[in-house]
Amino acid sequence: MSSILTNSSAFAAAAAAAAAVTIVSKSTVCPDRDSSLGDLPLSVSDLPMLSCHYIQKGLFFPSPPMPIASLVSLLSSSLSRALSLFPALAGRLSTPPDGRILVSCNDAGVEFAYATADSLTLPDLLAPSSDVPPAVKSLFPLDGAISFHGHFRPLASFQLTELADGAVFLGAAVNHAVVDGTSFWNFFNAWAELCRGGSPSPPDFRRNYFGDSKAVLRFPGGRGPEVTFPVDAPLRERIFRFSQEAIFDLKSRANDGFVKVATIGDPDAEIYGKQVHDPKAVMAYKEEQISSFQSLCAHVWRSVTRARKQLPPEAMTTFRMAVNCRHRVEPQVAPNYFGNAIQSIPTTAAVREVVGRDLRWAAGLLHRNVASHGNETIRRGVAVWEAAPRCFPLGNPDGAGLTMGSSHRFPMYEGNDFGWGLPAAVRSGRANKFDGKMSAFPEREGGRSVELEVCLAPETMEALLRDDEFMSYVAE
Numbered sequence: 427m428s429s430i431l432t433n434s435s436a437f438a439a440a441a442a443a444a445a446a447v448t449i450v451s452k453s454t455v456c457p458d459r460d461s462s463l464g465d466l467p468l469s470v471s472d473l474p475m476l477s478c479h480y481i482q483k484g485l486f487f488p489s490p491p492m493p494i495a496s497l498v499s500l501l502s503s504s505l506s507r508a509l510s511l512f513p514a515l516a517g518r519l520s521t522p523p524d525g526r527i528l529v530s531c532n533d534a535g536v537e538f539a540y541a542t543a544d545s546l547t548l549p550d551l552l553a554p555s556s557d558v559p560p561a562v563k564s565l566f567p568l569d570g571a572i573s574f575h576g577h578f579r580p581l582a583s584f585q586l587t588e589l590a591d592g593a594v595f596l597g598a599a600v601n602h603a604v605v606d607g608t609s610f611w612n613f614f615n616a617w618a619e620l621c622r623g624g625s626p627s628p629p630d631f632r633r634n635y636f637g638d639s640k641a642v643l644r645f646p647g648g649r650g651p652e653v654t655f656p657v658d659a660p661l662r663e664r665i666f667r668f669s670q671e672a673i674f675d676l677k678s679r680a681n682d683g684f685v686k687v688a689t690i691g692d693p694d695a696e697i698y699g700k701q702v703h704d705p706k707a708v709m710a711y712k713e714e715q716i717s718s719f720q721s722l723c724a725h726v727w728r729s730v731t732r733a734r735k736q737l738p739p740e741a742m743t744t745f746r747m748a749v750n751c752r753h754r755v756e757p758q759v760a761p762n763y764f765g766n767a768i769q770s771i772p773t774t775a776a777v778r779e780v781v782g783r784d785l786r787w788a789a790g791l792l793h794r795n796v797a798s799h800g801n802e803t804i805r806r807g808v809a810v811w812e813a814a815p816r817c818f819p820l821g822n823p824d825g826a827g828l829t830m831g832s833s834h835r836f837p838m839y840e841g842n843d844f845g846w847g848l849p850a851a852v853r854s855g856r857a858n859k860f861d862g863k864m865s866a867f868p869e870r871e872g873g874r875s876v877e878l879e880v881c882l883a884p885e886t887m888e889a890l891l892r893d894d895e896f897m898s899y900v901a902e
């Protein structure tokens with residue numbers, strides 16, 4: 427287990443990491459065809475993200491079987507074609523006098539950089555059982571950019587970094603007021619498919635999420651927002667892997683020991699030990715059941731709250747989950763809807779109860795909250811926002827919060843073969859990270875384990891790593 431870096435040595439490490447990466451070339455890539463999309467107004471789900479950093483996610487690949495110059499040219503020509511399918515990413519934000527904020531699809535282009543890192547190798551950067559090395563952060567472009575800056579900066583920027591062992595990292599920064607995680611990976615998948623010779627279908631650009639809202643989010647004086655959390659607070663970041671078996675075990679505990687409902691039509695489907703032949707009964711039971719992911723979230727909520735030893739028992743703690751609203755609203759929004767269609771679901775309870783009661787209790791709270799977040803709840807949330815438009819208050823001001831972003835269901839591996847195999851790993855940049863921020867990633871092999879990237883205050887991470895109950899579910 428690695429030792430804890432002191433603050434100043436962490437900064438020194440970050441500075442050394444940045445120095446390890448050299449930008450060799452940088453170009454502007456434009457769509458290979460003119461766009462006819464015009465202006466796309468930001469929606470009620472896009473506007474609150476203007477104070478968030480650009481999304482920074484990227485993929486490590488083993489050494490590609492071609493000279494690096496050919497790779498750079500292949501990636502930028504396929505990027506140009508991908509931008510013709512997704513012209514919104516090649517535009518800029520603009521604010522006409524009426525105060526609405528639009529994506530102007532003006533084909534201004536995105537950035538594509540090629541960099542080298544002669545002192546970094548894939549095994550160093552993916553070392554197991556240690557913190558994520560600070561060097562990973564230097565593999566991303568547009569560090570610190572806030573989505574509002576899309577008025578004058580590209581809405582997307584990419585960096586291909588060649589490591590000393592020939593492995594590469596393809597890092598992306600994409601404006602969070604223009605995409606959510608679903609749209610981000612939809613674009614990445616389309617780029618990969620074009621690169622390997624396929625012809626992906628275009629996304630749905632009807633930004634009709636809740637029709638034509640009249641709400642306007644104003645930024646007086648043209649000054650943009652600041653991020654809503656301290657960006658230089660000390661943080662440790664680690665990736666914890668939970669195997670399918672460990673997650674099943676948590677789910678079983680959360681559901682009071684019984685989770686054997688396989689698939690509808692399965693002759694062995696059982697509910698509480700009884701054979702069931704009615705598919706409706708099986709479906710109803712499955713919906714009632716606390717899911718694997720909710721069970722895992724409850725485990726993390728309890729463990730991190732226990733590790734935050736400074737919290738008094740009567741303090742309140744909140745677990746926030748970002749959810750995709752596309753399939754939750756009625757009528758449904760298309761899966762390839764391009765833009766944000768997300769909301770945050772907060773679940774709040776006293777520290778004493780989260781820590782003192784069992785997993786089943788915390789998991790039940792999360793489950794009931796997520797299960798009830800349907801059409802009505804989503805529209806109520808939108809109405810509340812429209813009555814008082816504001817930026818999304820991302821962060822953890824009371825030190826007792828946890829926020830789960832990203833999703834283990836996103837196609838980060840499957841779908842991202844650029845022509846020479848699946849990515850070796852997915853990693854993220856410094857963007858939108860604070861004490862208590864977590865991101866879920868799927869398993870590379872397409873199984874059901876989940877990787878959680880967890881950012882915590884150093885003393886909390888230290889306590890979590892010493893917590894036997896938490897660690898007993900973590901795969902090495």
Ligand SMILES: *[C@@H]1O[C@H](CO)[C@@H](O)[C@H](O)[C@H]1NC(C)=O
Nearest residue numbers: 755756757801802803805806
């Ligand atoms: C969804 O919610 C809206 C607003 O409350 C309502 O008008 C609409 O009928 C709902 N749709 C369905 C199918 O429940």
